[in-house]
Amino acid sequence: MSDIFIPLVKNSLAKINKEFVTKGESLLEIKKFVDDLYKLDIPVPLLRKLLKKIADEVNIDGKEYIKLFDDGAFIIKNFVFADFEDTVSRQETEVEVLHQAFINFLNLRGENENNHVSIFDFLDQNRASLSSYFANKSIKTTEINDSIHAEFIESIKENTPLYDTLKKIYLGSIISGYLEINIGQVKHDVEFLLDTKFLISLLDLTSTESCYTCQKIIDICKRLGYRLTVLDDTITETSNLLKIVASKIEDAILIKKLDKETIESACERRKLSKTDLQRFAANLSHEIINLGINIIPHTIAYKNEAKNTKDYEKLKAVRNSPNAALHDATALVYVKKKRGRPITDFYEAKCWFVTHTHRTVEDFNENRNGAMPEIIRAEDLINILWLTSPNVSNTEMVDVGLTRLITSAYSNTLPSNRLLRNLDEKISR
Structure with missing residues (x-):
């Protein structure tokens, strides 16, 4: 590395x-x-x-x-290093050409460059997220709510020199983040507890980019010998969500067209029917076990303890339902029990709760007194796994990161999924 x-x-x-x-x-x-x-x-x-x-x-x-x-x-x-200076000079020219290409793209769209962050700041989001996570021991959504950068990146994909320069800059940003963080000594007795949205993405029921990210995490974790788990409550929550979406899939109009990160959009892309979703829900446990993920049974004790936590009270105010809040609070209790004590280095922890969602993950922040959160975003986890695992391809991770940035940029400019579903219901009536 x-x-x-x-x-x-x-x-x-x-x-x-x-x-x-x-x-x-x-x-x-x-x-x-x-x-x-x-x-x-x-x-x-x-x-x-x-x-x-x-x-x-x-x-x-x-x-x-x-x-x-x-x-x-x-x-x-x-x-x-005189010959190396020539290389550096050429690379500096390539960076300037990329910058000017983005400015020209804005001008063609009639956009004022002063109203948008630079393409370099856009590419730097994952590094900023990683640095904040380890420096401040808090989770922050650093996504830039501006789709113009995603449109620019997609417009230059066929321009090999420009796109290669962009990938180098993105890679350099993530690498520099490695030097800013204190991950600790790499261990292999770590457990990753997976959230509902992670399972949905893993089954290719959101965007193809999210599916690729989650599948890559599973692949790397298996290669490194990490334990992958999910609460039986999460299986129930995921199955219920699939059934609810299945019951309304025929009325989904706006959401399947606008937001690539939704189940409805995945059904449109994959030509899945109501019956297909119901089959996913019925066979969920079997699918999860086949993927090498262990299901944690008998979680009633964790759930009862979660009902009396500050996390539960806080989450009830921001989650879609009390059941969703209790699910997340239960997962946090499970992770805390597994850890046994507050931790300050990434690999000191025996367990992490992995989420893959655009919801506000700052809900999990609190006065931590230097201890790390129990929860980690999939985007941050995959970069950590890559940075600490020399056998993972640079090309793979750049492709994962860039596609994820693009879909996030588009999704962050849209109304909430709840609002889009409400609009669909009104249209159907």
Whole structure:
């Protein structure tokens, strides 16, 4: 995984050479260049490891271009990265071309660029979410409620040079987030408890992008030996939701056309009928078990305890129904019991509640005194799994992240699902 950062350090060394800095008394001098250039706080042990790897690469044919000393001092021969500077210059040009393409796109739409965040800020959302999650121990929805960026990205997909530049920038944003967070020591005895919307997406009953994200999480977790679970209450809630949607699917007009993240839209895309949804509901437990997910039975004790929690009272005010609030509160009680104590590092936790929803996840925030939340968004989890798992393809994760950003951008500009369903009911009457 650390190899991903080598180009960042090489670029910093190229800048150092450009300023004719050929030696120093401490690696902190190189660290300052890296931090200033990429707005990071790179750990010194990681920097030392990367510098040693770069030195082994360039110190060939008996020539020593980079010399590192045990006390942190260093010597760098001038212009050893002259060829790398050409690469950096070319990449800077590519970034400027992408920026100008977005400005031109706005102008063609009659849009004022001052009314929209830059394409780079749009691509930086997942990093910002990760950084906030680990720095502030709180969950924040950082999605930008502006679909113009999604339209731009879709418009350049056939333009290979532009789209490749965009993917590199997105990848760089997520990688930089890795250096801002403290994940802790990776362990493999971690349990991920899955939410209702996660199951719905996993079964390809929302957007194809959401399905891909959830399926990729399942795939990575299985490869890494993590335990995947779901409460029997979640199975019941998911099954009931499918039955409710099935009973009204023939009247769904607006919601299936407007919001790709809904069951109704998935039915339209996959040509599923009322009977198909009812079959999904009836066979749900069997489908979940076949996916390698364990169902937690006998949750009545967790549910009874949840009824007397502050989380339940708080969630009742924002969930669609008391039953939905009790379901989430029960999941939180389960996770807290599994953890046994407040935790501060990601992999200290024995259990996480994974949600995949556009609802306001800030509902789960409270005064945590430095402890991490019990809940994590699928978008954040998949980036963490990727950043800590070298055997996961960069290309895979960039495709997942970008498609998710696009669908989120569109979905965030729409009215709530409840409002769209109410409108459909009025139209049918």
